[in-house]
Amino acid sequence: xxxxxxxxxxxxxxxxxxxxxxxxxxxxxxxxxxxxxxxxxxxxxxxxxxxxxxxxxxxxxxxxxxxxxxxxxxxxxxxxxxxxxxxxxxxxxxxxxxxxxxxxxxxxxxxxxxxxxxxxxxxxxxxxxxxxxxxxxxxxxxxxxxxxxxxxxxxxxxxxxxxxxxxxxxxxxxxxxxxxxxxxxxxxxxxxxxxxxxxxxxxxxxxxxxxxxxxxxxxxxxxxxxxxxxxxxxxxxxxxxxxxxxx
Amino acid sequence: xxxxxxxxxxxxxxxxxxxxxxxxxxxxxxxxxxxxxxxxxxxxxxxxxxxxxxxxxxxxxxxxxxxxxxxxxxxxxxxxxxxxxxxxxxxxxxxxxxxxxxxxxxxxxxxxxxxxxxxxxxxxxxxxxxxxxxxxxxxxxxxxxxxxxxxxxxxxxxxxxxxxxxxxxxxxxxxxxxxxxxxxxxxxxxxxxxxxxxxxxxxxxxxxxxxxxxxxxxxxxxxxxxxxxxxxxxxxxxxxxxxxxxx
Numbered sequence: 001x002x003x004x005x006x007x008x009x010x011x012x013x014x015x016x017x018x019x020x021x022x023x024x025x026x027x028x029x030x031x032x033x034x035x036x037x038x039x040x041x042x043x044x045x046x047x048x049x050x051x052x053x054x055x056x057x058x059x060x061x062x063x064x065x066x067x068x069x070x071x072x073x074x075x076x077x078x079x080x081x082x083x084x085x086x087x088x089x090x091x092x093x094x095x096x097x098x099x100x101x102x103x104x105x106x107x108x109x110x111x112x113x114x115x116x117x118x119x120x121x122x123x124x125x126x127x128x129x130x131x132x133x134x135x136x137x138x139x140x141x142x143x144x145x146x147x148x149x150x151x152x153x154x155x156x157x158x159x160x161x162x163x164x165x166x167x168x169x170x171x172x173x174x175x176x177x178x179x180x181x182x183x184x185x186x187x188x189x190x191x192x193x194x195x196x197x198x199x200x201x202x203x204x205x206x207x208x209x210x211x212x213x214x215x216x217x218x219x220x221x222x223x224x225x226x227x228x229x230x231x232x233x234x235x236x237x238x239x240x241x242x243x244x245x246x247x
Numbered sequence: 248x249x250x251x252x253x254x255x256x257x258x259x260x261x262x263x264x265x266x267x268x269x270x271x272x273x274x275x276x277x278x279x280x281x282x283x284x285x286x287x288x289x290x291x292x293x294x295x296x297x298x299x300x301x302x303x304x305x306x307x308x309x310x311x312x313x314x315x316x317x318x319x320x321x322x323x324x325x326x327x328x329x330x331x332x333x334x335x336x337x338x339x340x341x342x343x344x345x346x347x348x349x350x351x352x353x354x355x356x357x358x359x360x361x362x363x364x365x366x367x368x369x370x371x372x373x374x375x376x377x378x379x380x381x382x383x384x385x386x387x388x389x390x391x392x393x394x395x396x397x398x399x400x401x402x403x404x405x406x407x408x409x410x411x412x413x414x415x416x417x418x419x420x421x422x423x424x425x426x427x428x429x430x431x432x433x434x435x436x437x438x439x440x441x442x443x444x445x446x447x448x449x450x451x452x453x454x455x456x457x458x459x460x461x462x463x464x465x466x467x468x469x470x471x472x473x474x475x476x477x478x479x480x481x482x483x484x485x486x487x488x489x490x491x492x493x494x
Contacts, residue, residue, distance in 0.1 A: 065322040125372045150433050154442075155406045162405030166398050194402075194441045199486050 015063065017043045020059045021224045023109060031061075031117045059112060059122045065127045068099045069134060076138040085142040086156055086196040089135045090188040093164040096131060100168060103175030111172040130162045156195050163187040169239045261301045262310070264290045269307045270356060278308075278364045305370045308357060312374045315346045316381065323385040332389040332401055333443035336382045337435040340411040343378060344431045347415060351423030358419040381407045405443050410434035 016186035019045035025034040036057055040050050054060045074094050074115040079088050100107040139153035146152070171180040268290035272281040283304055287297050301307045319339050325333050361367040372437040386400035394400070416436035418427040 064250060081282040122369055122373055123478060125376055129372055132450045149372055150417075151410060151413050151437055154409045155438060156411030158405040162401045163398060170397075186395075190398055191402060 012044060012050055014043070014045055015082060018045065018050055019060055019063045022057075023106070026113055027109065031120070032111060034169055058120060061113065061120055061238060062123065067097055069127075069130055071095055072131065072134050076134065079138070083140055084196070086160075086192055089139060089157065089160050090192060092138075093131075093160050093188065094181070094184060096164065097168060097180060098188075100172075101180040104180075108172055108176045111169075128161060128165070132157050135160060152195075156191070157192045159195065160188065163191045259376055261296055264299055265292065265300060266307055269304075270353070270360075273308075273360055274356065278360060278367070299443045303439070305367060307358065308367055309370065309374060311346050315343055316374075316377055318342055318379050319378065323381065326385070331443065332386055333407075333439055336386060336404065337439060337443075339382060339385075340378075340407050340435065341428070341431060342429060344411065344415060347419075349425040351427075355419055355423045358416075375408060375412070379404050382407060399442075405440070406438045406442065407435065410438045458487050 018039060022034070022039045024036050025042060034057075038045060039057075040047050043050075050060075054063070064199075072095050075092050076088065081237055088089065114124055136153050136157035139156055140150050141148035143153050162193040164184055168180070171178060171183055172238060212216070252392055265286060269281070269286045276285075279303075283294060283297055286304075286307070286346050287294050290297075298306075301310070318330050322339050322342060323335065339346060361371055383400050383404035388399050390400050391397035411431055411434065414430040415427070418425060418430050
C-alpha cells in the first residue's frame with residue numbers, strides 16, 4: 001500500500017464546512033430563520049471561526065466570488081497588447097461561468113435562495129457591479145486615447161455582463177441541465193458581433209461572433225450586400241457566394 | 248397689483264421640506280451622523296410624516312426615482328409598434344437624465360454623498376437595476392419571437408443604461424456644468440450605432456434592414472447586409488433568412 005492510500009481522507013477545510021452547514025440550514029429553515037450561531041453549531045466550530053472567513057451571514061452565500069474576482073483581475077492584468085480587448089473580457093467573463101458550472105447543485109440552490117431573499121439580491125447586484133467594473137477598467141486602459149474610450153469601455157463591459165448573465169440565468173433556471181459553456185459562448189458571440197474586433201485572434205473560439213456590424217477597422221474585409229426584400233432567396237445566396245469569393 | 252403678486256408664496260410641500268432638511272444635515276454633519284429625528288426636527292414635522300413619505304433614511308436621498316420609474320414604465324407602455332425599439336429605450340433613458348438635469352445642484356450634492364456612503368451606493372445599484380429591468384422588459388416584449396430575443400433585450404438594455412450613466416457621471420463630475428442632454432445624446436448615439444436602427448428620423452421602423460446598421464432610404468423594400476468577408480457562409484445565410492423573414 002502506498003502512503004497516499006493509507007492516509008486519512010483530507011478533511012474539508014473549515015471554510016467549506018461552514019458553507020455546507022449554512023446551506024443545509026438555509027434550505028431547511030429559510031435564510032432569515034438561520035443565525036450564525038446555528039451555522040457554527042452545525043459545523044462544530046466557534047463564532048470567531050465563522051467571522052474569520054465571512055464578514056457577515058450574507059457573505060457565506062457567495063463564498064467564491066472574492067476568489068473569482070481576484071482571478072479575473074489577474075487574468076486581465078496578464079493580458080498583452082496582442083489580445084483583442086472584447087475577446088479578452090469575454091474570456092474573463094467565462095471565468096465566472098466556470099465557477100458556477102463547477103458545482104451545478106450548489107449554484108442552483110443559491111440561485112433559488114437569492115431570488116427569494118431581497119437582501120441577497122442586493123448583495124448579488126453589488127458583486128455583479130464589481131465584475132463589471134473590473135472589465136470596464138481593463139477596457140478603459142485598452143481604449144485609452146481612443147475617441148469615446150471610456151464610453152466604449154463601459155458599454156462593452158455592461159453588454160458582456162448582461163449577455164453572460166442572460167445565459168447563466170437560463171442555465172440556472174433549467175436546474176443546471178444543458179451545456180452552460182455553450183450557452184454562454186453563444187451569448188458572448190452576440191456581444192462580439194456588435195462590438196468586437198476581428199473574430200480571429202488568440203482567444204478566438206470559433207464563435208461566428210464578430211460577423212456583423214461593429215466598427216470595422218479594415219473595410220477590405222467587409223462585404224456589403226444590398227438586396228430587394230422580394231428577391232428570391234436562392235438568388236441572394238448566390239450573390240453572397242460570389243461576393244465572398246466562395247462560389 | 249395683480250392678485251397673483253399679492254398671494255402668499257406657495258409653501259413647498261412637506262415632502263420637499265423633508266428632503267431639503269435632510270440634505271442640509273447630510274452636508275453639515277454627514278449622512279451616518281444624521282438621524283431621522285434630526286431631519287424631522289429641522290423640517291418641523293413629526294416622525295410619522297417622514298415615514299409616510301420615505302420608508303427609510305436611504306429613501307430620502309433618492310426622492311425622485313420612484314416617480315421617474317413610474318414615468319418610464321408608462322412611457323414604454325404607451326409605445327406603439329411603429330416605435331423603433333432601441334430608439335424608444337434611448338428616449339426612456341432620457342427621462343432619467345431630465346430628472347437629474349432639472350436640479351443640477353441637488354444632483355451634484357447627491358452624487359458626492361453617494362460616492363462616500365457605501366450603503367447609498369448599494370441603494371443606487373438597486374435603482375439602476377430597476378431602470379434596466381424596465382427597459383429590458385419592454386425590449387423582451389418587442390423582440391418576442393425573434394431569435395435571441397431575450398438576449399438582445401438584456402444586452403441592449405444594459406448598454407443603454409451604461410451609456411446613459413457614463414454620460415451622466417461625467418456631467419456630475421463636472422459639477423453639473425455643460426450640456427447634460429448633448430452628452431447623453433452622444434453616448435446613446437453610440438449604442439444606437441451598435442444595435443439600433445437608422446441613427447435618426449421618425450421613419451425608423453425596426454425593419455430588418457436596420458439590423459445591420461446602414462441607413463436605408465426605403466427600409467420596407469431593401470435589406471442591407473454588412474458582413475465580414477471571413478464569416479462562415481452558413482452564418483451569413485442564416486442572417487439573411489432572418490432578415491428576409493423567411494427562416
